[in-house]
Amino acid sequence: MADSIAFKLNDQPVHLNLDGNRTLLWVLRTDLGLTGTKFGCGEGHCVSCTVLLDGVAVRSCLQKMSDVKDKEVITIEGLSKDGKLHPVQKAFMEHDALQCGFCTPGMVLTAVGLLKTNPTPTREQIIRGMEQNLCRCGAHTRIIDAIQAAAGELKGGR
Numbered sequence: 001m002a003d004s005i006a007f008k009l010n011d012q013p014v015h016l017n018l019d020g021n022r023t024l025l026w027v028l029r030t031d032l033g034l035t036g037t038k039f040g041c042g043e044g045h046c047v048s049c050t051v052l053l054d055g056v057a058v059r060s061c062l063q064k065m066s067d068v069k070d071k072e073v074i075t076i077e078g079l080s081k082d083g084k085l086h087p088v089q090k091a092f093m094e095h096d097a098l099q100c101g102f103c104t105p106g107m108v109l110t111a112v113g114l115l116k117t118n119p120t121p122t123r124e125q126i127i128r129g130m131e132q133n134l135c136r137c138g139a140h141t142r143i144i145d146a147i148q149a150a151a152g153e154l155k156g157g158r
Helices: 024-031 087-094 104-117 123-130 140-154
Strands: 003-009 012-018 050-053 056-059 072-074
Touching: 012 024, 024 050, 050 104, 056 104, 087 104, 087 140, 104 123, 104 140, 123 140
Parallel strands: 003 072
Antiparallel strands: 003 012, 050 056, 050 072
C-alpha cells in the first residue's frame, strides 16, 4: 500500500505516493533523478549519501520516507541559490578539496551541517566532525582547510 508523503525538497514542495519504508536515498536517485546524492555503503558508514534534513546532516540511506514527511530536505543540487555557490561549495573548489568527486556531495553537506551547529569550529572540531566521511583520494587536509575558509566567509571574516 502506498503512503502519501509531502515534504519540501530543495525549496520546492514535493508530494509522492510510495512505500514509506523506502529510503530517501533511492527515492532521490531513482524517482526524482537527483543523482548528486551518492550510494556508497548503504549502511550509513561512508557518509556519501548525506543530505540536510531540517538543516541537520543525515545519511539518506538510513532515512525512511515516512520519516521525511512534512520536513525539508536539501541535497547537493539545492545548496546553491540563484546561481551562487554556497560558501562551502566555493571553498571546496578554491582549496581543491576534491579529486574524484564521489564523496564530495556528502562532504559538503556534512560540512554545512557542522557549520550550522558550530559556526566557528577549531581545526580539531572540524576533524572530529568530518571523521566519518570516507575519501579514498586523500584530500582530507584540503577539505579541512576548505571548511575553515568557509567558516570564515560565513561569519563575514573575508
